[in-house]
Amino acid sequence: MTADAASGHPGMDGARAPATAAPGSEAPLGAPVTSPGLGDEPAGALRDAARAYVLGLGDDALILSHRLTEWVTRAPALEEELALANVALDLLGQARGLLERAGQLGGPASTADDLAYLRDARGFRNCLLVELENGDFARTMARQLLFSAWQLPLYERLRHSNDSALAGVAAAGAREAAYHLDHAALWVRRLGDGTDESHRRMQEGLDAVWPYAAELFLPEPFEGGLVLGALVQRELAVDPAALEPVWSATVHQVVTEATLEVPTGDWRPAGGRQGLHTEAFGFLLAELQSLRRTEPEASW
Amino acid sequence: MPGAMTEAPTSRSGRDGRSVPTEVELPGAPTTSDAAREHFDALVASDERIEPRDWMPDEYRKTLVRQIAQHAHSEIIGMQPEGNWLTRAPSLRRKAILLAKVQDEAGHGLYLYSAAETLGVARDELEALLLSGRQKYSSIFNYPTLTWADVGAIGWLVDGAAIVNQIPLCRCSYGPYARAMVRICKEESFHQRQGFELLYTLAHGTDAQRAMAQDAVDRWWWPSLMMFGPPDAESSHSAQSMAWGIKRFSNDELRQRFVDQAAPQAAVLGLRLPDPELRFDEESGHWRYGEIDWSEFRAVLAGNGPCNRRRLERRRAALAEGAWVREAATAYARKHPLVSGAGLGTARQPGADATPVVAAGTAPLGSPEAEATPAGLATPGATATAGATATAAA
Numbered sequence: 001m002t003a004d005a006a007s008g009h010p011g012m013d014g015a016r017a018p019a020t021a022a023p024g025s026e027a028p029l030g031a032p033v034t035s036p037g038l039g040d041e042p043a044g045a046l047r048d049a050a051r052a053y054v055l056g057l058g059d060d061a062l063i064l065s066h067r068l069t070e071w072v073t074r075a076p077a078l079e080e081e082l083a084l085a086n087v088a089l090d091l092l093g094q095a096r097g098l099l100e101r102a103g104q105l106g107g108p109a110s111t112a113d114d115l116a117y118l119r120d121a122r123g124f125r126n127c128l129l130v131e132l133e134n135g136d137f138a139r140t141m142a143r144q145l146l147f148s149a150w151q152l153p154l155y156e157r158l159r160h161s162n163d164s165a166l167a168g169v170a171a172a173g174a175r176e177a178a179y180h181l182d183h184a185a186l187w188v189r190r191l192g193d194g195t196d197e198s199h200r201r202m203q204e205g206l207d208a209v210w211p212y213a214a215e216l217f218l219p220e221p222f223e224g225g226l227v228l229g230a231l232v233q234r235e236l237a238v239d240p241a242a243l244e245p246v247w248s249a250t251v252h253q254v255v256t257e258a259t260l261e262v263p264t265g266d267w268r269p270a271g272g273r274q275g276l277h278t279e280a281f282g283f284l285l286a287e288l289q290s291l292r293r294t295e296p297e298a299s300w
Numbered sequence: 301m302p303g304a305m306t307e308a309p310t311s312r313s314g315r316d317g318r319s320v321p322t323e324v325e326l327p328g329a330p331t332t333s334d335a336a337r338e339h340f341d342a343l344v345a346s347d348e349r350i351e352p353r354d355w356m357p358d359e360y361r362k363t364l365v366r367q368i369a370q371h372a373h374s375e376i377i378g379m380q381p382e383g384n385w386l387t388r389a390p391s392l393r394r395k396a397i398l399l400a401k402v403q404d405e406a407g408h409g410l411y412l413y414s415a416a417e418t419l420g421v422a423r424d425e426l427e428a429l430l431l432s433g434r435q436k437y438s439s440i441f442n443y444p445t446l447t448w449a450d451v452g453a454i455g456w457l458v459d460g461a462a463i464v465n466q467i468p469l470c471r472c473s474y475g476p477y478a479r480a481m482v483r484i485c486k487e488e489s490f491h492q493r494q495g496f497e498l499l500y501t502l503a504h505g506t507d508a509q510r511a512m513a514q515d516a517v518d519r520w521w522w523p524s525l526m527m528f529g530p531p532d533a534e535s536s537h538s539a540q541s542m543a544w545g546i547k548r549f550s551n552d553e554l555r556q557r558f559v560d561q562a563a564p565q566a567a568v569l570g571l572r573l574p575d576p577e578l579r580f581d582e583e584s585g586h587w588r589y590g591e592i593d594w595s596e597f598r599a600v601l602a603g604n605g606p607c608n609r610r611r612l613e614r615r616r617a618a619l620a621e622g623a624w625v626r627e628a629a630t631a632y633a634r635k636h637p638l639v640s641g642a643g644l645g646t647a648r649q650p651g652a653d654a655t656p657v658v659a660a661g662t663a664p665l666g667s668p669e670a671e672a673t674p675a676g677l678a679t680p681g682a683t684a685t686a687g688a689t690a691t692a693a694a
């Protein structure tokens with residue numbers, strides 16, 4: 001959480017007087033029972049928003065992990081077989097924790113596996129950045145840099161969430177994201193400042209994925225800013241826009257050190273958080289879910 | 301698996317303070333004094349370890365390079381059949397276990413290439429020999445993984461056979477190889493347990509799952525028996541390797557040990573082994589098995605298995621497509637000699653315990669101390685993850 005959010009009592013901004021006592025259904029969110037109510041929000045809206053928010057984070061981790069596993073047996077060096085698999089494993093672990101939590105937050109009760117294997121593409125809330133095809137190693141590292149530079153400050157804030165499940169994933173995830181960021185940044189510098197060919201490829205990779213980062217900082221597509229504000233106040237979410245300055249500083253520094261140009265242009269594709277994905281996403285999901293869906297009820 | 305680690309590796313004998321003949325300090329030095337040869341023979345005779353700085357006969361070195369390289373290649377090529385199912389693993393838990401396993405195998409490969417480097421050959425030289433077909437990898441990886449159950453069958457049978465083969469190597473006369481095997485065997489036994497558990501789940505699942513499990517065992521059983529190599533009568537390198545303390549048991553002895561372990565395990569799984577002649581012999585206390593089709597073994601070894609070409613093609617493509625990346629890392633390290641971690645081999649493993657990965661070639665395998673400091677070995681992340689998922693699987 002940001003310093004001020006963490007110091008103040010969540011939800012107590014005084015702007016809206018609670019109309020009624022907090023409904024009991026909010027307790028599973030991890031907020032203290034004595035925490036103030038949500039003004040005139042319908043009782044279920046906060047939970048639905050929390051579910052959607054956590055689902056988005058879980059989907060980010062799941063899908064990026066999946067893309068990274070596609071590298072296995074194809075990495076440019078054995079050391080990178082290990083490193084890429086490690087990043088993929090970390091993200092998979094985060095996805096399991098986040099999806100499990102999302103499944104407990106409103107909606108029909110579902111396990112992490114239900115959410116990963118039995119949802120259709122339109123129900124996935126991951127950002128577009130993580131589903132982009134791997135391309136060459138430079139593009140994969142560019143994608144990782146942009147993602148981890150966002151995920152690290154996000155998790156550093158969420159680790160103080162008063163939802164203990166979310167805080168737990170974020171605390172472990174922040175340590176992992178720091179390594180992922182170091183690893184990606186090292187490669188972006190090596191490739192950017194390596195040979196002529198690697199410089200060219202690194203710049204092309206960065207240019208290709210850059211526009212997709214903008215989606216990370218858009219307001220969550222809930223109804224208005226109202227619900228997101230309530231989540232932020234209750235330390236269940238981080239205002240996406242608040243992460244942009246630190247992300248931008250990190251990424252600009254690495255790109256500059258790598259002797260690369262920061263891409264420009266104002267094309268900012270988005271829609272992942274609303275389930276509007278790239279064409280490639282359907283193929284990714286078809287592969288991921290194919291076996292499980294043959295016997296969805298069986299134990300595997 | 302019960303009994304998988306029954307033979308504990310012998311502890312290393314203390315050799316500190318013994319004098320090393322000065323004229324043979326360099327590995328591979330052609331000159332031989334009688335003292336050096338006597339020293340080598342004495343070490344082998346007393347079941348002590350040979351270290352990289354010791355003089356050793358040329359044939360001993362060649363045999364080890366061939367064996368360690370073949371082992372390393374097998375670990376790396378062996379990632380392919382199971383890696384084939386990574387993106388389709390049917391639960392998040394299975395996906396994590398499989399990913400950790402495949403990652404372990406990459407670590408084993410890296411670690412074994414480092415062991416080979418203590419004998420004076422570089423990893424890229426060995427990779428070139430693999431791609432040109434002059435060095436082999438285990439033929440078992442030339443069979444395809446057609447269904448998810450194959451992942452379980454590989455864990456149970458292939459990792460299981462590998463363990464039987466490798467446990468005696470923990471006492472191999474060459475120190476760096478023996479130490480590598482101690483660590484590798486621990487991880488292989490996780491793999492075997494996970495494979496067994498996967499198959500058990502399928503064998504006790506729906507009809508379709510059960511059929512899938514049986515089909516996988518039908519296809520993997522005989523090739524697993526072939527993993528122990530040709531029958532003793534035809535094994536070309538065995539006698540000398542035994543004399544040198546590189547090999548401890550014959551191919552047929554190890555094969556029998558494996559069958560004796562696997563047959564009762566198949567009963568626990570509730571799956572049938574595809575050998576009508578398989579039966580327990582009360583008198584000898586061993587399971588008797590039918591004739592192995594050695595013509596199939598020879599065909600696969602000669603390059604005509606279902607996947608030989610595909611496996612090498614993938615490996616060749618990965619190395620070729622990654623060349624510009626490795627060149628960039630080298631160029632960057634030259635430009636930034638003071639940046640720690642600038643070179644390729646020093647890349648830190650994300651998600652691990654912050655132990656730097658030791659560059660191949662500088663790994664402490666060559667020193668006996670490596671045994672006591674597993675954190676300094678090549679794959680800190682791999683151990684952590686395999687251990688973690690194994691616990692989760694239990």
Ligand SMILES: [Fe+2]
Pocket residue numbers: 375404405408484488
């Ligand atoms: Fe292995």
Ligand SMILES: [Fe+2]
Pocket residue numbers: 405459487488491
């Ligand atoms: Fe293994």
